[in-house]
Structures are given as C-alpha cells and as structure tokens.
Amino acid sequence: DVKVTQSSRYLVKRTGEKVFLECVQDMDHENMFWYRQDPGLGLRLIYFSYDVKMKEKGDIPEGYSVSREKKERFSLILESASTNQTSMYLCASSLGHGRTQHFGDGTRLSIL
Amino acid sequence: AQRVTQPEKLLSVFKGAPVELKCNYSYSGSPELFWYVQYSRQRLQLLLRHISRESIKGFTADLNKGETSFHLKKPFAQEEDSAMYYCALSPLKAGGTSYGKLTFGQGTILTVHP
Numbered sequence: 001d002v003k004v005t006q007s008s009r010y011l012v013k014r015t016g017e018k019v020f021l022e023c024v025q026d027m028d029h030e031n032m033f034w035y036r037q038d039p040g041l042g043l044r045l046i047y048f049s050y051d052v053k054m055k056e057k058g059d060i061p062e063g064y065s066v067s068r069e070k071k072e073r074f075s076l077i078l079e080s081a082s083t084n085q086t087s088m089y090l091c092a093s094s095l096g097h098g099r100t101q102h103f104g105d106g107t108r109l110s111i112l
Numbered sequence: 113a114q115r116v117t118q119p120e121k122l123l124s125v126f127k128g129a130p131v132e133l134k135c136n137y138s139y140s141g142s143p144e145l146f147w148y149v150q151y152s153r154q155r156l157q158l159l160l161r162h163i164s165r166e167s168i169k170g171f172t173a174d175l176n177k178g179e180t181s182f183h184l185k186k187p188f189a190q191e192e193d194s195a196m197y198y199c200a201l202s203p204l205k206a207g208g209t210s211y212g213k214l215t216f217g218q219g220t221i222l223t224v225h226p
Contacts, residue, residue: 004155031212040121042198043156043216050212058213090156094212101214103156 003027004104006091012110019078021107023091030096032074034058034066037088037106049074081111114139116201118217125189126225133184133220135173135199145175145182146200146214156198159184169193189224196221 007022025032031050035043035058045058047066055066063085067075074093078085088108092101115138125131137143147159160168162175162182173184182199199217 033213035216040218042116042118042218043200043214045213045215048213059215092156096212099212100158100161101212105155 004091004093004102006089006104006107008107009105010108010110012112013078013081014112015081015083017078017081019081019109019111021076021078021089021091021109023074023076023093023104024072025074025093025102026072027093027095027102028071029093029102030071031094031099031101032068033092033094033101034064034074034076035090035092036060037090043090046076083111085109086111114143114201114203114215116199116215116217118197118199118220120220121218122221122223124223124225127191128188131186131189131193131222131224133197133199133222135182135184135217137180137182137199137201139180139201139203142204144202144204145173146202147171147173147182147184148198148200148216150196150198152195159197189222191224191226194222194224 003026005024013019033048034046037043049055049068065077088106090106091104094101117136145162149159150156171186198219200214
C-alpha cells in the first residue's frame, strides 16, 4: 500500500518565519504535489515535481517554494510566513502521468 | 485554463434515497475526470475515474461531453457515504496520457441521515 507521510499533523508558526513542510513517499513515485485545502475553495495546486530537482509552478505559487533533492522527498517552503497562509496543506504522489494521486494526512498550519 | 465547478457546498439526503453530486467542467481539450472522497478523519482518496467506467461502493459517474458534466450518482445512499467529495480534472495529452496535474472543484459535503 502506498504511504505518503507528512512530517507534522499540526504546526503553529509566527508571521515572518521561514516554514518547512516535509513529505515523504515510499513507492518510488516520479510525481509529487503540494496543495492547500481551504473551505469553499477546494484543493489548489501550489507546486509539483516530475523528477528529482525538477519543479513546476501550480496555480498559487506566490509566497512558496519547493525542494526535491531526493526522489522520495518533496519539501514545501514558506519563505516568510503570513497569516493568509494559514491552511491545511496536502502532499500527494503518483507513479506517472495520468496515474492515481495518493495523498498524505495533511498538515494543518496556523500562522499567528 | 481548465475549471471545475461543484455547485452544491452541502447536500443532505436520507438513507436509501438516491443521491447525485453535480460536477461541471470547462476545458478546451480532452479531459480525464475523477471523483475523490475524504471521509471523516481519513485522508483524501480516489473514488473513481471516468476512463475506468466502473462502479465503486455503488457510485457511478458518466462523462457527458456535450454538457461538460461528470455527475456522481448512487441509487440508494448509505450513512457511511457521508463525506466530502471532490470532482477533479486532468488534461490529456495527445496519445491519451494525462499530465498528472489535477484541478479540483470546491467540494461537496454529503450528509446521509438515518
């Protein structure tokens, strides 16, 4: 069974801090994705990656960056956290183009 | 750019009643459509995809290209169907392979009352 693990379930940070959200998958998937989930807005894609060291912007990349140094790990970075980045963040992975995305449990991030 | 619209934020039915969750999309090319579900305190998971043409947990969904819709239906709702449902779209490249990137709708919370 595919396992996508997000390092924290809950995280509280302060405005202006640099925040790292980590995601690890154990099935050698090429593709990894970061979404944010907000009530009434659904899931919105922040960044995705098709290969190691490769990244592409999603629909709402502003204020975020990502890192994929190893195939199994995809990190989301909030360079200078702001209160409007308070949200649920979901990581997902998939084997190849067109394959099912498998999601982690999510990280609920609060920026105070 | 593609767009997915789920017009109902909340949907309530009684156990045994039919249920239909609406999904409309806009995309100039050929899309691949999905329904994802999130049960209480569980992670988001795939329910079904249109290319599989299968019924999962009694749910079916038919892609209607003329109406650009992909509504999710179940003839007899069960209490365990209560969850958040998301419709999602992925653009298809020529040759039938998806890019893998998903655009989600806003989600519909389904509540099935006993």
